[in-house]
Amino acid sequence: MSKFLDIILSTQFFYSIFRVTTPILFASMGAVVANTAGVPNIGIEGIMLIAAFTGVFVSAATQSAAIGLLGAALSGILLAGLLAFFTLYYRTNPILGGIAINSLASGGTIFLLYLFTGDKGSATSVASKVVSEINILIIRDIPVIGEIISGHNILTYLSLLSVVFVYVLIKKTPLGHHLRAVGESKNAAESVGINVNRVKLIALLISGLLAGLGGAFMSMGYVSTFSRDMVSGRGWIAIAAEAMGKTNPIATAVTSLLFGASDAISNAAAAVGWASDLVRTIPYIATIIGLLIFSARELKKARL
Amino acid sequence: MGNIIEAAIPLIFSGLAMSVVFQASLFNMGAEGIFFFSAAVISFIAIWAPLPHGIHQTTIIVAGALVGAIIMSIIGILKAKFGASELVSSLMMNNVLLGVGSYLMTKYLRDPMASQGSYPYAKTALFSSIVPGTRIHLGLIIALIVTGLVYVFIYRTKWGYEIRMVGQNKSFAEYSGINVVKVIMISHIVSGLISGMGGAVESIAMHKRFEWSMLPGFGFDGALIAMLANNNPLGVIFSSLFVAYLRTGADIVARLSDVPTELVTILQSLVILLISAERFLHSYKQRWIERGIGNE
Structure with a gap:
């Protein structure tokens, strides 16, 4: 127990919270953008997986982490586009469409992984690139804080910037007003001449871009390879974080950080040798409890 | 042909489980985790309980169904009482069940003598083949009986009618006096009973020991099957056969060529x-x- 406390009180632990929050934060910002326009993006989990896969293989083929990252982001946008095509133009139920996208990503990545490497488990044999870590001048020299905040992966800083980006996008730009108008009342937005489907399409594509960056971090930062179903529920945790943050970017970022912390605790508990099968469930249990508390509060408010 | 039918048996269970919740327009993917977890739990009974042939299998199947019902009712309460999205909580639950099930496996069930999997189940706990030359087992009969029961339940009982009403228009159902909380709970519990039963039957008939190390994927197959059948229990049988046919075909293709399943x-x-x-x-x-x- 004391060893566990030592770990979770160390600066490395707080450093690791930012690290494990990165994919959740990106994905939850994606969920915020989509939900602002009133289209739930249930396919986030699958988009992250495809992006993680693309990142590894494109960076290996081009020997450039930047191009790999670009490829991952593009693949996220493409898959979101596929979901958008079906839900917006073919009127597929968005939830079933999302479920289909997720299982398409899960099966598709294993299929391609096997074709490329002859292995169905992971792509360790592929020499892929990772996105590098950077130290921030001045801050890195501050004791404690420097150790926590400096030296992260570029994508981690980018994920924090994505919160600002989404906040500004939604609250300050004309496109953001359109997104909110469409999400608030589709018919009213249509009556003032907003092309509802186009706005929803843009929302889903941005959401795909953000989720794609989150997926890229999984295979090009968090670890340096791709393995099957490696996103393991982070997309869904992000969706829960978005629901608890009530589609507000700042509140959603805070809840993402909470889920990231529970993820980091589960890693720390596994590191001291507690039954790893059990402690691995901590983030998921935290998500269920978080969802429960949030929903109960909402329901109470609705009844007043 | 025998292969297709034996592959279809668990799919019928998961397809039925999904069609019950889909009838109420609830998107619950929990069948996935329940298949895995109920198989893990019944393994204790199947390995160690000294029961006679017949009673042993019955106990196992009842226990599996109860495990499923309990887990689903947790998700049901979260949805019905607190309005928590059943899709998110059931998917999170799947991961929790995977973790807890794997823990039970490594801590209590793993057979040190075998390369993988648990201790073998007792002879009295197994289903044997009912058609010579194939592995088709008693589970087929059980699956067909359950299908009939679910059909009657959905289309011929008051509760089934209420489930369909809630599925078509929740607000309207609520205004016309249907207790939506009750309906959500019932559909979750029935779905849990069926998927728990499916996990138990599949493991005592086909695996003869607990050997899953990841979620078996029946839940997602069940979603497809229920949709193909338009959530009609009788249709589930045919769409299960169709998906089983795809599956068996893919296995053969994978064996004969380099195309993965x-x-x-x-x-x-x-x-x-x-x-x-x-x-x-x-x-x-x-x-x-x-x-x-x-x-x-």
Whole structure:
């Protein structure tokens, strides 16, 4: 127990919270953008997986982490586009469409992984690139804080910037007003001449871009390879974080950080040798409890 | 042919479990985790309980069904009482069940003598083949009986009617005096009973020990099957056979060539996308209707 406390009180632990929050934060910002326009993006989990896969293989083929990252982001946008095509133009139920996208990503990545490497488990044999870590001048020299905040992966800083980006996008730009108008009342937005489907399409594509960056971090930062179903529920945790943050970017970022912390605790508990099968469930249990508390509060408010 | 039928048995269970919740427009993917977890729990009974043949299997199946019902009712309470999204909580629950099930496996069930899997189940706990030369087992009969029961439940009982009403229009059902909380709970519990039973039957008939190390994927197959059958229990039998046919075919293809079985998962996803697309072939349908009118 004391060893566990030592770990979770160390600066490395707080450093690791930012690290494990990165994919959740990106994905939850994606969920915020989509939900602002009133289209739930249930396919986030699958988009992250495809992006993680693309990142590894494109960076290996081009020997450039930047191009790999670009490829991952593009693949996220493409898959979101596929979901958008079906839900917006073919009127597929968005939830079933999302479920289909997720299982398409899960099966598709294993299929391609096997074709490329002859292995169905992971792509360790592929020499892929990772996105590098950077130290921030001045801050890195501050004791404690420097150790926590400096030296992260570029994508981690980018994920924090994505919160600002989404906040500004939604609250300050004309496109953001359109997104909110469409999400608030589709018919009213249509009556003032907003092309509802186009706005929803843009929302889903941005959401795909953000989720794609989150997926890229999984295979090009968090670890340096791709393995099957490696996103393991982070997309869904992000969706829960978005629901608890009530589609507000700042509140959603805070809840993402909470889920990231529970993820980091589960890693720390596994590191001291507690039954790893059990402690691995901590983030998921935290998500269920978080969802429960949030929903109960909402329901109470609705009844007043 | 025997292969297809034996592969279809667990799919019938998961398809039925999904169709019950889908009838109420609840998107619950919990069947996935329950298949895994109920198989893990019944392993304790199947390995160590000294029961006579017949009673042993019955106990196992009842226990599996109860495990499923308990887990589903947790998700049901979260949805019905607190309004928590059943999709998110059931998916999180799947991961929790995977963790707890794996813990039970490594801590208590793992057979040190075997390369993988638990201790073998007791002889009295197993289902044997009922058709010589195949592995088709008693589970088929159970699956067919359950299908009949679910059909009667959905289309011939008051509770089934209420489930369908809630599925079609929740607000309308609520205004006309249907207790939506109760309906959500019932549909979750029934779905849990069926998927728990499915996990138990599959493991005592086909595996003869607990050997899953990851979620078996029946839940997602069940979603596709229920949709193909338009959530009709009788249709579930045929769509299960169809998916089992795809699966068996993919296994053969994988054995004979280099095409991995995941091709089926890709196909299934595309089928889901296309089936749930209301507007797919819409213009074709429109033209067909217009031509019909023109001919009159």
